[in-house]
Amino acid sequence: MAQLTRPAPERVLPRAKPRRNSRQYRAAIPYLFISPFYILYVLFLLGPTVYAIWLSLHEWAGIGPSRWVGFSNYTRLFRDTAFHQAVINTLWYVGASVFIVTPLALIVASALNTRGLRGRDIFRMAYFAPMVLSPVVVSLIFTIIFDQNFGLLNAALRGLIGIKPVNWLGSPTWAKVAIILLLIWRWTGYLVIYFLAGLQAVPRELYEAAEIDGAGPLRKFREVTVPMLKPVTAFVSITVFIGAAQIFEEPYILTKGGPGQSTMSIAHFIYRAAFLREDFGYAAAAGVLLFIVVFVLTRVLAHFFGVGREERA
């Protein structure tokens, strides 16, 4: 197909190099293009990953010999209430990320995409700003906001609604809410970038056609934006899901997993088992479990969004 069949004195594009076996060359191209990832994967990721699976069947303190224990790490996990708690907590964070943060970001991005909006640059930069602060400072700021006695939020609530001070960081339920608020603050504006990038590629003509049909903003959103944006929405939702399943920073910096373990995430559980308790086998087992669950659920999500089926419409 890439053979040149018409010799012409003038070409629009520079003379393409003559290729021998161009069919094999064409066939090899995709492999060539994805090879950087695979070279790195084999060199750096595959070995440690396989090793981690092997490690999950052992007991190892990181230094010294390891001891075979079969599946007892896994059975221990199933009995471990701390692990159960971590799973439940992570489910909350995943739910908030996928069902609150992502739609919110899409809505804000659509709002920013409004034709004729001034200052789009400033808004975008401002919404992005929460991501640039280092976790140490974010945690400082948010304890200042959420502290029961000295916190700004309670002061505002007391002034506006007159309720008693909420023990944001000391109550298992409210601490999760505080972290979810932190998640929303930190990630919404950041996701707006991706949605905006996707929205930019939706041709204006489609919106105009819909307007001619008498569609209002809600219908335009539903009938033009959402379908056209499906691949990007799929990408954002799936990566948000994967990211939230592995969430570490926000719970760790705000409450260090407390009070008790009521905000500890699975990734924090793994880190604690590996590094604070020198229980690498146990951590690896938890990691394997997390991987399996995320993998399965992501397939479901991908299927739901039709990832891999967009071509050949």
Added chain:
Amino acid sequence: MTAQSPVTARRVKMAGLYAVLIILLLVAVVPLLWALSSSFKPVSEIFVYPPQLWPSHGTLQNFSDLFNNVPFPRWLWTSLWVSIVATAVAVFFCALGGYAFAKYRFPGQRILFDIMFSSMMIPFAVILIPLFVEMARIGWADQYVALIVPWVAPAFGIFMMRQFIVQSVPDEVIEAARIDGASEFGIFLRVVLPIVRPALGALAVWNFLNSYNSFLWPLVVLSTEERFTLPLGLNSLVGSYSREYGLVMAGTILAAVPTLLLFFFLRKQLIEGLTVGSVKG
């Protein structure tokens, strides 16, 4: 309905829109402003209550301490060049790989995509030590290469570019370029990349942020303080029982500047991409 009504209705809607957007802007930005103003306060004033947005005794002491007492410029420089190099390479490799998965049919594609895709789900804490052992074996411990090379083709970026290319690049355009005799790589460079510039910008921002804010991996890999990246440097100011809050504030503010600058410079990219014009279908 008079002719004025739609215009007024639109004005009211726009005003409402602006109001909401501005409130969101304040929510997003006020903590940053507090950190900014705190960097100009003496330590004893940072935590007055109620918190003040404006310093009562503005001072540059924190910044001068930052540059005189700790090697802040070096931390900044290290983080900058490592992140920029890593990002430049990563954007290229991810776009390349994403294009292959998006626009080519090849045997084993399903499995290869799944493998790549699933690599995003491996919890880092689990592979940290084995990976570090490997680094040590090949002599990359305490080297900058270890900060860059393993991460120059992240699965996230490949997945992202694939989705964006699927959404924005019609097959017809690629076919047309092929018919015109362009090489595959030439098509990638001259046809595909311009169309997905917004995605490239978004990927650059993501990758830069990731690399720039990365803490655990550089912590384990680097053992010489001279080689510290910014997060490591700033964390060294948070001691066990004492915290140099003045330095931390000033350092955090300055550390935030490159990312904001990058975002600022890429904003055109993030907005405009070459939309191909023809309606799909």
Added chain:
Amino acid sequence: MALARRDLLKYGALGAAGALTTPILAGCGGGTARPITSGPVTLKLWTNDQNYIDFFTWYARKVSATSRYKYTLEPLVQDAEVVSTKTLAAYAAHSNPPELPGIEISQFSRFMKAGIAETVFVDVTDRIANIRDEFFESRWAPYQSGGRQYGMESSFPLCVYYYRPDLFEKYKIPADLDTWDDVLRVGKQVHDKHGVSLGVIGQPNGTDLTWMGILFQQRGGQFFDKDGNLTLDSKEAVDAAQLLVDGVRSGAFLMVSDFYGGPGSAALKQGRTAGYFMPDWFESFILRSTAPELSGKWRMRTMPRFASGGHATSVWGGTGFCVSRNMAGTEAAWELLRQVYLTEDGQVERFKRIHFLPTMKKAWENKDLLNFTDPYLGGQHSFRLFKELSTQAPTQYQSPYWNIMTTELAIALDDALAGRKTAAQAIKSASKSITSQMR
């Protein structure tokens, strides 16, 4: 297609190779390096406190002048937990571990699992045998594993009561608070009338046991005994936990979510508390740096005591410096550490330069130190008060399960402080939970 299959096979083979090499490589041990016996030597010193770096660097110059070694120090500072993580990773990968790691006391248990300490640290038990009695035994104990000594204590974190006489006068607080019961009684009145407390504690939040640790040990209890058995389930623990609960409930103690950050600083600077019961490092690290404007307004006295018995003081904190074994610089590192920490001159200079209290008995007799006055405390002879307390300090024993104990006890205390459990229930449930995880 042939090409594709070949590629997949190739990848598969490479993958298998990659997978196999990592465990094999991980198993290889690093060889014993040839020891440096004299001349220039560079030692890596990793710690969480810049003060140690400054002091060691200064003293190393002094030592280099008279020793056969010429020392250069390569420092690294990160927070306590992270520096220990990094140290462990360096040992695991045999990749440039520090010759002189400074392990914070709460992190030491991470090195006690599976004989890690024995593998990576120099066993100094015999080396210190002849001078052991010159030091307070209570500060040898926290850095032992399996009965052998590995770490050298850097400070003596004695606990006292810091208070503000001006606020005591302003709110008519009786100055002779003797027992904790007095504190509760008076504290409630002062809090009800003026909104001021007599102490501040930080929310445990699943990680911070500082105030429980201080009170429990003062009451005479210990978390673990000399043989590593959990001794938490005791009357002393319940008394200490009960005091915390009663204190917070009555307002005698103010509880903040972040003791070292915004809320804690606000409490301090706004005068919402008239006192703190804290170790000595509280003054230099928190009081002086966060509230320099309150200089001269603070004084220090012995803590209120438990009427039912216990010590006059308590301890919390500390950092143990160990020496990594099998490194070229091991002997040089030991020599430096010995000079800096195990000589009277080193101990005295340590207090003079970075204000860490000595652990050597003789050093407490030093005239200069006894005459030391603290301007922040209004010129008080703080050292003399600490000297009285040094002989009455409880001994803190370590265990490989210290981290698990911390988590479970902090969880239980969170429950008790929120009223979801009584203090007695909290101690019982924590003990049960910890014991079940001690395998």
